[in-house]
Amino acid sequence: MKSMLQRVAxxxxxxxxxxxxxxxxxxxxxxxxxxxxxxxxxxxxxKIEAGEGGALTGSITSxxxxxxxxxxxxxxxxxxxxxxxxxxxxxxxxxxxxxxxxAWNGRWIQGGPIPLTLAKGPVPSRxxxxxxxxxxxxxxxxxxxxxxxxxKLAGTLTLPEGKGPFPAAILISGxxxxxxxxxxxxHRPFLVLADHLTRRGIAVLRYDDRGYGKSTxxxxxxxxxxxxxxxxxxxxxxxxxxxxxxxxxxxIGHSEGGMVGPMVAAKDPTIxxxxxxxxxxxxxxxxxxxxxxxxxxxxxxxxxxxxxxETFAGRIDTLLAETADWEAAKVEVTxxxxxxxxxxxxxxxxxxxxxxxxxxxxxxxxxAHDPRPNLAKLRMPVLAVNGANDLQVIxxxxxxxxREALKANKDATVIELPGLNHLFQTSxxxxxxxxxxIEETFAPAALATVSDWVRARAAGR
Numbered sequence: 001m002k003s004m005l006q007r008v009a010x011x012x013x014x015x016x017x018x019x020x021x022x023x024x025x026x027x028x029x030x031x032x033x034x035x036x037x038x039x040x041x042x043x044x045x046x047k048i049e050a051g052e053g054g055a056l057t058g059s060i061t062s063x064x065x066x067x068x069x070x071x072x073x074x075x076x077x078x079x080x081x082x083x084x085x086x087x088x089x090x091x092x093x094x095x096x097x098x099x100x101x102x103a104w105n106g107r108w109i110q111g112g113p114i115p116l117t118l119a120k121g122p123v124p125s126r127x128x129x130x131x132x133x134x135x136x137x138x139x140x141x142x143x144x145x146x147x148x149x150x151x152k153l154a155g156t157l158t159l160p161e162g163k164g165p166f167p168a169a170i171l172i173s174g175x176x177x178x179x180x181x182x183x184x185x186x187h188r189p190f191l192v193l194a195d196h197l198t199r200r201g202i203a204v205l206r207y208d209d210r211g212y213g214k215s216t217x218x219x220x221x222x223x224x225x226x227x228x229x230x231x232x233x234x235x236x237x238x239x240x241x242x243x244x245x246x247x248x249x250x251x252i253g254h255s256e257g258g259m260v261g262p263m264v265a266a267k268d269p270t271i272x273x274x275x276x277x278x279x280x281x282x283x284x285x286x287x288x289x290x291x292x293x294x295x296x297x298x299x300x301x302x303x304x305x306x307x308x309x310e311t312f313a314g315r316i317d318t319l320l321a322e323t324a325d326w327e328a329a330k331v332e333v334t335x336x337x338x339x340x341x342x343x344x345x346x347x348x349x350x351x352x353x354x355x356x357x358x359x360x361x362x363x364x365x366x367x368a369h370d371p372r373p374n375l376a377k378l379r380m381p382v383l384a385v386n387g388a389n390d391l392q393v394i395x396x397x398x399x400x401x402x403r404e405a406l407k408a409n410k411d412a413t414v415i416e417l418p419g420l421n422h423l424f425q426t427s428x429x430x431x432x433x434x435x436x437x438i439e440e441t442f443a444p445a446a447l448a449t450v451s452d453w454v455r456a457r458a459a460g461r
Contacts, residue, residue: 026097027056027082031118035062035108039299039433040185044116045123046072060086063123064185064436082106111353126186130441132195137161145237147210147217147230154214155180155207155234158198159243167248167272167458168203170234172227174255175366177212177219182254185436189254189423192442193450200451202458203244205234223365224256228263235268248272248458250380252450253279255393255422256366258384262374269379273457275450276384278393278422281401283370285317287393294391298431312340316358321368330359375405381457382406383413385449387420389430413453417446 027048035042042064051057056077059069075084082104083094093116095106102120107113139159147153160166171190173182181188194204210230211219231251238244250273253261258279265271280287292313296306315336323329337355341348357363375382384402386395395416406412421427424446425438 027077029120030122031104032121032123033103033116033118035114035116037114039431041433041436042185043123043126044118046118056084061123066179066183111356112350126436127439128186128188128441129439130192131188132191136195136198138198143205143207143237144214145233147233148226151210151217151230152215153207153210153230153233155205156194158194158204160198160201160203164203164243165245166201166203166243167250167454168205168238168244169197169250169252169275169454170231170238171204171206172231172251172253172257172260173209174257175362177209179208179213180206182206184423187423187435187441189442193252193447196442196447197451197454200455202451202454203238205238207234221361223362224260224263224369225365227256227260231260231264232268235264235271250274250454250457252277252454255279258393259369259371262371262378265380266374266377271380273381273383273454274378275454276382276402277424277450278386278390279384279398279402280371280393281375281384281398281403281405283372284367285314285321287398288317288367289314290394290397291392294394294430295432298391298429299433308343309340312336312343317367320358320364326364329364333358372401372405375402376408378406378409381411381413382409383415383450383453385415385417385424385446387422387424387427387430387446388416388418389420389427390422391430391432392422411457415449417443417449420446 028050029048031046031048033044035044042062045061045063046058048056048058056075058075059071061069070086070088072084072086080096081094082096083092085092089110091108091110093106093108095104095116098105101117104118106116108116138161141157141159142154143157144152144154171194173190180190182190190206194206197204208215209219210217210222210226235249238249239246249271251261251265251271252275253259254277258276261274261276261279265274289310292310293306296309316333319329319332319336323332334352337352338348341351384399386393386399388395399414399416403412403414417424419426419428420443421430421435422432423435424442425435425440426443427434427438
């Protein structure tokens with residue numbers, strides 16, 4: 001759950017522009033702009049090139065979501081109007097040249113229109129002082145391993161100096177399509193965490209989600225149960241390596257990954273340890289209701305508007321969780337979305353397009369999930385850590401639930417870290433809109449909490 005906030009933002013953003021107003025040649029080059037999606041500011045870059053016969057080609061990128069380029073198509077220029085399509089993400093851009101600004105003024109259309117102005121030049125970089133710099137004082141190996149049929153996961157294994165065998169941690173990402181670094185808004189928290197742990201003697205395996213990055217498979221059809229299969233495959237892969245201590249392999253999951261980890265460990269008691277980084281302890285319906293309320297309050301939304309929204313959101317979650325027939329559930333959810341659209345005065349098609357996540361197998365399974373039964377089965381050491389200012393997985397709601405579920409576990413540690421948000425950045429508000437603006441990727445106090453605990457358990461086995 002890098003949350004649904006991020007997942008919806010990721011689906012609703014990454015678009016750009018192409019062509020020119022005066023001539024196609026003037027559009028050639030690098031352009032950049034900012035896209036405001038759900039209160040999150042995303043940097044957008046576009047590269048325009050002249051193809052054969054003067055046709056325009058190019059690509060777009062959103063480095064705050066993923067470093068990869070996405071090709072554009074059907075680029076056209078007619079009487080100073082520029083348009084192009086981005087089929088991969090079902091988006092389209094339309095704009096005109098503004099000579100006074102020296103920029104393209106237009107809108108990105110994906111569900112609903114979003115203003116997007118592109119100025120000349122490449123995407124400006126953001127300061128990320130914790131980004132590890134090569135050469136690393138440890139070994140780094142590109143790896144690949146099989147999971148379910150048709151799914152081959154690609155990742156990076158970092159190994160401390162020396163011969164080993166080494167204790168190891170497998171990093172499990174939060175919701176939404178994630179690469180091995182769990183890259184978000186220019187931050188790479190899993191790269192920072194892996195670097196920190198490996199420098200302290202722990203081997204770390206991190207991998208691209210199925211169907212994303214260099215991993216094969218279909219992400220759009222996957223559920224948390226599928227991600228648990230992938231994490232179990234990562235465990236099996238490490239157990240076949242001579243440089244890994246097979247009795248000291250543990251799982252570290254962030255957000256939804258903190259739900260997936262216990263799903264794996266509940267079935268495999270030989271897992272050496274489990275770390276939950278902002279992992280859920282409350283049932284998903286309760287978690288999401290608390291998340292919506294906390295984020296709305298932080299953004300100053302009037303209480304009556306929050307209550308009105310929750311009336312519809314709560315009904316939708318209940319329908320998806322309790323209706324056995326999936327097709328019937330989708331019909332009823334569409335009706336509720338339509339009722340909500342009428343209340344807020346938004347076209348129903350626009351609201352449905354903006355909430356496609358509700359109609360995915362992933363959300364249907366997620367919203368019906370209760371993490372407590374799996375947590376109660378764990379007998380290996382468990383560490384649960386939350387930031388006190390986390391607005392997505394509320395510490396006050398989830399840590400007590402985790403503590404209660406682990407009451408039979410003789411080595412369960414539950415810690416609330418003051419002043420940290422859902423990404424474990426130092427944040428006064430915890431507002432997800434600040435994630436990209438904050439230069440810190442992973443608070444040193446949180447890194448130390450995790451590494452000290454893992455090293456102590458790894459050494460004790």
